[in-house]
Amino acid sequence: MLSLDDLQTLVRRAVIDSEVADVAPRLVGGMDPRHRLAIHRRHYHASLIETLRGRFPATAWLIGDAAVTTAAAAFVIAHPPRVFCMAEFGETFPEYLASRPGLDSVPYLASFAQLEWLIGRVSVSVSAPALGLEWVSQQDPERLGSATLRLQPGVVYLRSDWTIDALMRVFLSGAPPAQFTIEPTPRWIEVHGNRGDLRLQSLAVGAWHFRRALDEGLTVEGAAEAAIGVDAGFDPGAALVHLIAEGLAYRVTVCPP
Amino acid sequence: MHTSLNPIDSGAGLGLRLPHLAEVMATRPRVPFFEVHPESFLANPHATELLVQIAEHYPISVHTVGVSVGSASGVDHTHLRRVKRFVDRINPVLLSGHLAWSTHAGAYLNDLLPLPYTEESLTLLTRHIREVQDVFGRPYLLENPSSYVGYTDSTMHEPEFLTELVARTGCLLLCDVSNIHLSAHNMGFDAHAYLRALPWSSVGELHLGGFEVESDDATPGGTVLVDTHGTVVDESSWALYEYAVERLGSQPTLIERDNDLPGLDALIAEAHRARHHAGVGTRAAEHAGLPKAFDVITR
Numbered sequence: 001m002l003s004l005d006d007l008q009t010l011v012r013r014a015v016i017d018s019e020v021a022d023v024a025p026r027l028v029g030g031m032d033p034r035h036r037l038a039i040h041r042r043h044y045h046a047s048l049i050e051t052l053r054g055r056f057p058a059t060a061w062l063i064g065d066a067a068v069t070t071a072a073a074a075f076v077i078a079h080p081p082r083v084f085c086m087a088e089f090g091e092t093f094p095e096y097l098a099s100r101p102g103l104d105s106v107p108y109l110a111s112f113a114q115l116e117w118l119i120g121r122v123s124v125s126v127s128a129p130a131l132g133l134e135w136v137s138q139q140d141p142e143r144l145g146s147a148t149l150r151l152q153p154g155v156v157y158l159r160s161d162w163t164i165d166a167l168m169r170v171f172l173s174g175a176p177p178a179q180f181t182i183e184p185t186p187r188w189i190e191v192h193g194n195r196g197d198l199r200l201q202s203l204a205v206g207a208w209h210f211r212r213a214l215d216e217g218l219t220v221e222g223a224a225e226a227a228i229g230v231d232a233g234f235d236p237g238a239a240l241v242h243l244i245a246e247g248l249a250y251r252v253t254v255c256p257p
Numbered sequence: 258m259h260t261s262l263n264p265i266d267s268g269a270g271l272g273l274r275l276p277h278l279a280e281v282m283a284t285r286p287r288v289p290f291f292e293v294h295p296e297s298f299l300a301n302p303h304a305t306e307l308l309v310q311i312a313e314h315y316p317i318s319v320h321t322v323g324v325s326v327g328s329a330s331g332v333d334h335t336h337l338r339r340v341k342r343f344v345d346r347i348n349p350v351l352l353s354g355h356l357a358w359s360t361h362a363g364a365y366l367n368d369l370l371p372l373p374y375t376e377e378s379l380t381l382l383t384r385h386i387r388e389v390q391d392v393f394g395r396p397y398l399l400e401n402p403s404s405y406v407g408y409t410d411s412t413m414h415e416p417e418f419l420t421e422l423v424a425r426t427g428c429l430l431l432c433d434v435s436n437i438h439l440s441a442h443n444m445g446f447d448a449h450a451y452l453r454a455l456p457w458s459s460v461g462e463l464h465l466g467g468f469e470v471e472s473d474d475a476t477p478g479g480t481v482l483v484d485t486h487g488t489v490v491d492e493s494s495w496a497l498y499e500y501a502v503e504r505l506g507s508q509p510t511l512i513e514r515d516n517d518l519p520g521l522d523a524l525i526a527e528a529h530r531a532r533h534h535a536g537v538g539t540r541a542a543e544h545a546g547l548p549k550a551f552d553v554i555t556r
Contacts, residue, residue: 001410004377005329011370012361029406029444030475036406036443038474039483043368051367080364084323084336087300126302153302195303 002026015041016080048076051086052093055120058171059094059113063103071097091117108162108182115164115189118156119200122193125154130247136240143254145221149214149243150251154193157212165189165202172200192248206231210239211248269465269510269531270318272486277521278307281315286525290316290350292511295343296323309346318351318462318511319344320431323365326385326399327358327372337392344393351462351509353398353431354389356382356419373408374418379425386426398461400431403468403484404440414446416454423459430455432508433464434501435494439482448497457505465490465498465531466513487516489527499537507535 002010010023018041020034027033052072053060060068075096081089094113103109130152139147163183170176188208192199203211206227213223224236243249270290273281275297281288291311298305311317323336344352357369372378389397399422401415413421419430432455441448467488473481490512498510512528 001375003329004373004375004381007373007408007410008329008358008361008370012364012366015366015368015370016364026408026410027406028409028411029404030473030479030481031477032475033406035474036481039405039481040366040368040370044366047367081367082363082365084333084360084365085296085300086367087297121300124301124303126306195306 011037011040015044016077045073045076048081048086048089049073052076052090055087055090056093056097056113056116058116058168059097059109061171061176062112062167063106063109067100067103068097071100071103074100087120093117107184108160108164108167111158111160111162112164112167115158115160115168115191118158118191119168119193119198122154122156122191123196123198125152125193125195127152127154127194127247128250131244131249131252133241133244135252136244139254144240145219145224146255147220148217148253149220149249150253151211151215151248152192152194152250155211155215155248156191157208157215158189158191159208160187160189161185163187165200168200172198192246204231206234207239207242210234210236211243214243214249269512269528270316271524271528272320272511272513272515273308273311274515274518275301275304276518277524278304278311280521281311282307284521285314286521288315288525288528290318290509290511292318292320292351292513293347294322295319295340296321299339299343305343305346312347312349316350317347318353318509319347319349320400321352321354322369323359324354324389325357325359325365326354326382326389327356327370327378328360328385329358329381330360330362332385332388333360334392337389341392351398352393352395353400353462355400355402356415356422357402369402371402371404371406371408374411374413374415376412379418379421382422383425386422386428390426390428396427396429396461398429398431400433400464401436402440403433403436403482405443405481405483407444414454415440416451420454420456423456428459429461430459431462431464432460432501432505433466434498435464435466435468435490436484438491438494438497439468439484442480442482449500452497452501452504460505460508463498463501463505463508463510464513465494465510467491485516486513490530495530495534498531499534502535502537510535 013019014023014037024034029036049072056068075093083089094110097113098110163185165187167182170180188203188205190201190203209230210223210227213226227234270292271288273291273293355369359366386397437448437451466486467490468482469485470480471483473479510531514524
């Protein structure tokens with residue numbers, strides 16, 4: 001008798017990799033129970049491929065449903081889920097998809113699919129009550145630099161060498177033009193989702209670095225330095241006010257004097 | 258918050274899926290309780306926020322699909338803690354999962370895979386169910402699987418295995434009547450005998466769900482029933498449900514529908530059928546002189 005662990009190893013191989021020969025003698029069910037196990041194999045593949053197709057409709061619109069489905073079928077064998085919530089399955093699919101033969105010549109595919117993944121993730125976020133502008137005016141300017149801000153959970157930052165945000169807007173409009181030209185122009189993108197609503201915007205390079213640095217936990221001073229490092233004319237004060245005015249910050253920690 | 262369920266006073270409860278959340282909030286349909294899969298909510302704070310509001314008006318049952326108590330590699334405690342936080346927010350009246358395994362060595366197979374019914378499995382599940390019950394601080398209801406395939410290694414029948422698990426862990430049973438019908442057809446056992454062999458006093462909930470009939474590649478000329486939750490409940494399941502109620506008494510009953518979701522009205526209409534069938538089972542029980550809890554559903 002096999003140990004349970006060994007038996008589950010064999011079943012796992014049969015379900016994911018279609019290697020049925022070793023487990024077949026252990027099975028009962030009908031005259032040829034391998035076909036019964038195939039019901040589980042079919043479910044594994046069909047449900048996960050459907051999950052990925054449902055997660056990347058804009059990507060399928062861009063390159064065709066068949067290309068996404070074919071890549072998804074290979075992905076679920078090479079990268080079985082390691083998460084229990086299907087909404088969290090597929091985070092690495094964009095890179096995998098873009099590396100597939102025939103698709104590796106589409107230079108913006110990975111970042112476009114990554115943008116779609118992020119949009120799906122943050123659109124169901126729930127924003128907290130935001131800090132008001134009065135907070136800024138109440139701060140001691142000497143200590144403002146040491147403050148750290150918590151940005152809303154539905155805010156993410158993505159950089160792309162292509163105008164993928166414009167392409168995504170075309171998809172989201174539901175009315176694509178007959179022709180669209182995607183430009184090889186760097187974009188610094190911010191996505192803010194809240195309770196099904198979505199705001200997608202392209203930021204100036206300094207503002208993007210400032211906000212991303214704050215989101216990563218840097219102090220206002222540290223974030224300002226990061227922004228000035230890429231844009232010497234960056235104005236941290238104005239950027240902070242804009243950030244607060246957009247409702248992106250909901251909590252602040254200021255170090256005691 | 259609701260702390261208890263009437264056995265079945267206005268039809269069956271319904272599986273609550275994400276597309277129906279807003280409609281339930283807006284229309285407050287007459288449904289005795291809703292059941293949710295936490296794995297559909299854990300990565301969706303907005304849906305969870307809506308569900309918390311719904312839970313103020315309805316009893317909620319939490320039915321896990323990812324807590325893999327049958328995995329030889331153990332229960333994933335990170336996932337368990339996430340489900341615990343969800344349960345703490347919802348405060349459900351019931352918490353349940355499956356007699357199955359879904360994970361192995363870190364991979365999640367997104368399915369409920371069958372276990373061999375052996376002493377080794379019994380020991381492992383006993384440990385894991387105790388872990389789960391310790392984390393949640395409440396009884397865990399274990400659902401009988403839908404089976405297409407079993408193992409030569411099994412040394413006991415499923416009801417015997419479930420009975421022993423109940424005895425060792427104090428867990429309760431979620432008796433999926435449609436799964437019994439389906440498994441009996443596929444594996445060639447007597448569904449009524451299976452029902453009679455269950456430890457009745459430990460059954461805390463009944464499930465019903467739809468299945469598809471397919472040609473059975475394993476047995477040329479035969480058919481296999483596939484548990485899709487994508488159709489209405491079959492008449493044969495309703496008949497077995499009447500028999501279950503006759504034997505068991507009325508219990509909270511749930512209609513499961515996960516695929517090809519119809520409108521909420523259609524689901525509610527189907528759920529109300531359960532009241533009729535429970536009544537048939539109850540009258541049969543009274544006719545047979547069976548006592549007690551059945552009175553609850555005839556109020």
